Amino acid sequence: MTPRLAILCPGQGGQHAAMFDLPRSDPATAELLQQWLPDTVLGQPLQQILADDTLLFSNRVAQPLIVAAAAAVWSALQPLLPPPALVAGYSVGEIAAYHVAGAISAPQAMQLAMSRAVLMDACLQPASPQILFAVSGITVSRLAPLLAPYRLYVAIETEADSCIAGGLAQDLHTATGEIERLDGRIRVLPVTVASHTPLMADAVQPFAQQLRQQLLIDPPVPVLSGLSGQVLTKKEQAITALSQQLAQTIRWSDCMDACAEQGITVALELGPGAALSRMLQARHPHIACRSVSEFRSLQGVRSWLQRL
Numbered sequence: 001m002t003p004r005l006a007i008l009c010p011g012q013g014g015q016h017a018a019m020f021d022l023p024r025s026d027p028a029t030a031e032l033l034q035q036w037l038p039d040t041v042l043g044q045p046l047q048q049i050l051a052d053d054t055l056l057f058s059n060r061v062a063q064p065l066i067v068a069a070a071a072a073v074w075s076a077l078q079p080l081l082p083p084p085a086l087v088a089g090y091s092v093g094e095i096a097a098y099h100v101a102g103a104i105s106a107p108q109a110m111q112l113a114m115s116r117a118v119l120m121d122a123c124l125q126p127a128s129p130q131i132l133f134a135v136s137g138i139t140v141s142r143l144a145p146l147l148a149p150y151r152l153y154v155a156i157e158t159e160a161d162s163c164i165a166g167g168l169a170q171d172l173h174t175a176t177g178e179i180e181r182l183d184g185r186i187r188v189l190p191v192t193v194a195s196h197t198p199l200m201a202d203a204v205q206p207f208a209q210q211l212r213q214q215l216l217i218d219p220p221v222p223v224l225s226g227l228s229g230q231v232l233t234k235k236e237q238a239i240t241a242l243s244q245q246l247a248q249t250i251r252w253s254d255c256m257d258a259c260a261e262q263g264i265t266v267a268l269e270l271g272p273g274a275a276l277s278r279m280l281q282a283r284h285p286h287i288a289c290r291s292v293s294e295f296r297s298l299q300g301v302r303s304w305l306q307r308l
Contacts, residue, residue, distance in 0.1 A: 003266040003288075003308050006259050007084045007100050008280070009070045011091030012062050012191055014273020014293075017050045019065075022271075023072035026298060033072055036106055041114075057190045063092045063117040064110045070096035070270040071106035073292050077270075080302040086231070086262055088224040088255050090276055091156070091195060092116065094242060100270075101219035103238065108214045115210045119203035120193045120246065130194040131169040136162040138184035146182070150175050155196035156250040158279060166194030200247040208243035215239055229254030231262065252279070260284045266308055268292065268301070 024030040037046050042061055049055045049065070056062065070093065089097030092113055099109040124130060132155060135143055140163050144154050152167035152175055172186075179186060194200065215235050222231045225241040227248055232238055259267060259280060267289045269277040274291035281289035288308055295301050 002082055003305060004262075004264050005082055005084045005305075006086040006088060006262075006264040006267040006287075007074070007097070008267055008269040008276040009087070009089035009093035009096035009100060010066065010269060010271065010273050010276050011089075011093045012057075012059075012066055013189060014271065014275060015056055015062060015066060015069070016272055017056075019050070019069050019272040020046075020072060022292060022295070022298065023069075023076045026076035029072050029076040032075055032106070033068070036068055036071070036110060041110070059121055059191070059193050060114070060117045064113040066092055066272075067096045067099070067109050067113040068106070069272055071099050071109060073270045074100050075106070076298050077292070077301060080298065081268075081305065084221055086222055086224065086259065086264060087219075088259065089226065090252060090255075091226070091245075091250060094223075094226050094245065096270070097223050098215065098219055098238060098242075101221040101223050103217055103219040103223075103235065104214055112210060112214055116203075116207055116246070119206050119210075120195060120200055123200050123202050124193060129169045130166065130192065130199060131172055132164055132166040132189045132191040132194060133172060134162070134187040134189060135165055135179060136185050136187075138179065138182050142182060143179070143184065146178055147175065151199070153194070153197040153199075154249050155194065157253050159253060159283070164189070164196075166197045167199065168194070196245060196248060196250050198247055203246050204243050207246060208239055211239040211242055215242075224255045224258050226250040226252065226255060229256075229258035231258065252276075253283070256280050256283045259287065266305065268305075 039045050087097040087101045095109050139161050150171040155166040156164035218235050226245050269291035271293035277289040277291045
């Protein structure tokens with residue numbers, strides 16, 4: 001039986017020096033990468049960026065690079081895989097999802113990711129650094145009101161007792177004691193903007209304008225909205241979801257449930273990293289989940305799917 005396939009596109013956090021090695025094993029994709037990522041696009045040679053974590057995790061570089069990595073893997077794998085039934089993206093990965101779904105080209109997706117990063121960086125205040133941090137061991141329903149008195153917000157809901165939160169770094173210092181008293185555990189993430197919080201509100205409308213210029217057709221493959229897990233099939237829906245998610249909570253838990261509700265049997269994460277496939281496998285064990293980053297070759301991905 002042909003698997004009902006979902007493609008998952010990750011956000012920031014899993015990038016690493018070897019993130020382009022697998023797609024580069026395909027000569028055609030290696031040539032495309034040279035076209036997509038000339039030195040002038042990101043300001044420095046790609047190999048120099050990959051060798052320097054300060055550059056690799058900087059917001060303005062990380063966002064287009066994550067999208068480029070997903071697009072490269074998809075370019076190499078698409079001829080080997082059955083057509084996906086559904087695509088979902090986590091944070092900036094939702095831009096990559098619309099490329100996988102056929103609504104925008106890879107260069108368009110990268111340009112949108114760069115514009116998104118610039119607009120988000122413009123929301124930063126040098127005297128008030130922003131932060132994203134993972135919180136586990138405390139339910140979101142208890143955490144959200146605890147954060148409310150501070151400039152801290154739930155940014156991404158992943159499970160009932162874990163989430164990503166964001167806000168001003170100085171306020172996390174103040175709130176840490178209260179979170180830990182409720183047995184919450186905090187892990188600061190290598191992200192310098194409080195994405196998916198009201199601190200990004202000024203970026204929403206300018207980014208919607210950018211999207212209207214680039215996203216001109218309905219996605220041929222349905223895409224899940226990160227805001228709700230809703231299945232989106234119209235460009236107008238996509239523009240609204242992609243712009244509003246900058247300043248609103250991502251409900252990745254709803255996206256995972258939507259995969260199950262849509263009858264997905266197999267989910268493949270394009271990488272880098274494997275966080276999305278692991279979360280989905282834990283939440284819905286009947287869905288066979290893997291990340292491309294777990295394979296040594298592109299053919300290995302195809303062979304895994306053929307065995308299912």
